Amino acid sequence: MKKIGLLVGLMCVALVGWSQNLVLGQEEPDDEIAVVGYFCKNDSMTFKQTYKKYKIQEGDTTVSEAYEEEFLIVVTDSTSNGYKMKYVPLSFTLGEDSDSAERIMTGAMSELMMSVECEFMTDEMGQLQRIVNWREIRDKLKISIKAVCDSLYGAIPALDSVTPRKTLEGMLMLQCSSEEGIRDNYEELSDLFGLHGSIFEIGDKEVDTEEDGYPEHILARIGYTPIEDEENDFEGDYAITTQSTTYLPIEDVMDLTFGALSMMMSDMVNDSINLVRDELMDSLKTAMPNGAELKVTEYCGFFLNGWPKEYYYQKAFDLGISNSIETRSIEWTSRHWNIYFRDDEDTNIKDI
Numbered sequence: 001m002k003k004i005g006l007l008v009g010l011m012c013v014a015l016v017g018w019s020q021n022l023v024l025g026q027e028e029p030d031d032e033i034a035v036v037g038y039f040c041k042n043d044s045m046t047f048k049q050t051y052k053k054y055k056i057q058e059g060d061t062t063v064s065e066a067y068e069e070e071f072l073i074v075v076t077d078s079t080s081n082g083y084k085m086k087y088v089p090l091s092f093t094l095g096e097d098s099d100s101a102e103r104i105m106t107g108a109m110s111e112l113m114m115s116v117e118c119e120f121m122t123d124e125m126g127q128l129q130r131i132v133n134w135r136e137i138r139d140k141l142k143i144s145i146k147a148v149c150d151s152l153y154g155a156i157p158a159l160d161s162v163t164p165r166k167t168l169e170g171m172l173m174l175q176c177s178s179e180e181g182i183r184d185n186y187e188e189l190s191d192l193f194g195l196h197g198s199i200f201e202i203g204d205k206e207v208d209t210e211e212d213g214y215p216e217h218i219l220a221r222i223g224y225t226p227i228e229d230e231e232n233d234f235e236g237d238y239a240i241t242t243q244s245t246t247y248l249p250i251e252d253v254m255d256l257t258f259g260a261l262s263m264m265m266s267d268m269v270n271d272s273i274n275l276v277r278d279e280l281m282d283s284l285k286t287a288m289p290n291g292a293e294l295k296v297t298e299y300c301g302f303f304l305n306g307w308p309k310e311y312y313y314q315k316a317f318d319l320g321i322s323n324s325i326e327t328r329s330i331e332w333t334s335r336h337w338n339i340y341f342r343d344d345e346d347t348n349i350k351d352i
Helices: 004-008 018-024 100-113 133-157 165-175 179-185 187-193 252-262 267-287
Strands: 032-034 045-056 060-079 080-095 118-122 128-133 199-201 202-211 215-222 238-248 292-302 308-318 321-337
Touching: 004 215, 045 187, 060 100, 080 100, 080 187, 100 133, 118 187, 128 179, 128 187, 133 165, 133 179, 165 187, 179 187, 187 308, 187 321, 238 252
Parallel strands: none
Antiparallel strands: 032 199, 045 060, 045 321, 060 080, 080 118, 118 128, 202 215, 215 238, 238 292, 292 308, 308 321
């Protein structure tokens, strides 16, 4: 998954020198945008996240996972080294069209984790640095994983003959055994606070690269956004948009996909999977001679004070015989900023 990496690849320079100049009263260059968070203790914002993962094949659409959730971000402390923040889950609604296995796992996990708050740190620019209470979250997740497997294998007893419970449970436990794994479970934090501390040149950019070993074409647009809502938009709000297209060799796609499956499946099922893999390989090479197409689109919008405003992510994987699509959008729903200045107002409180 490319995501923040695409944007960081377009970053110009580190932001330390720029921020020092700003403190001294020098203006930001007109041809650059710096992503800097000017947060204050007790600032808070509420966000709504919508997620959907589905597949299109022969005109039919199958949804494997869909949900909507609300969460609160609160600045609990502001220091010279950065900000202490807290992620507070508020609500979670599972999509009705999710398939059974995904629905059972997502629903059970989310219900058990609703009471868990995530404490995290950013640097002085607002970039996510670490999860403070990751060990506490890890312990809660391990309990949740056992409960999720109880629900899943209880609802689908035959699943154990295909994917042994011990194997699935072990893999899930491994994913949350480190701080990095816990960060992956809070992907929205990287989405919202992953670009802070970067400077981007304003304008449209086009880049060709092979940084990840495959030819990749990237389009980017960086600039200020227009005021469409006089009450909620501000002059100086900005956004960074990227779209990348990568073609992956069919052999590599098959190795990655079936390699991951073989780790989870029983020996009996693996024998059948290997036969399917060989047959599918020939069909895909004929359908996609240039390789499988991976297209990633990402939009990051910010208020002029660096608070995240809107985020959108889409990954579309075209394998010829089917198209797998994953979308995630995050938008703000309420905000309270303790200090906020505009040229046309004289106030120390901005509470919306």
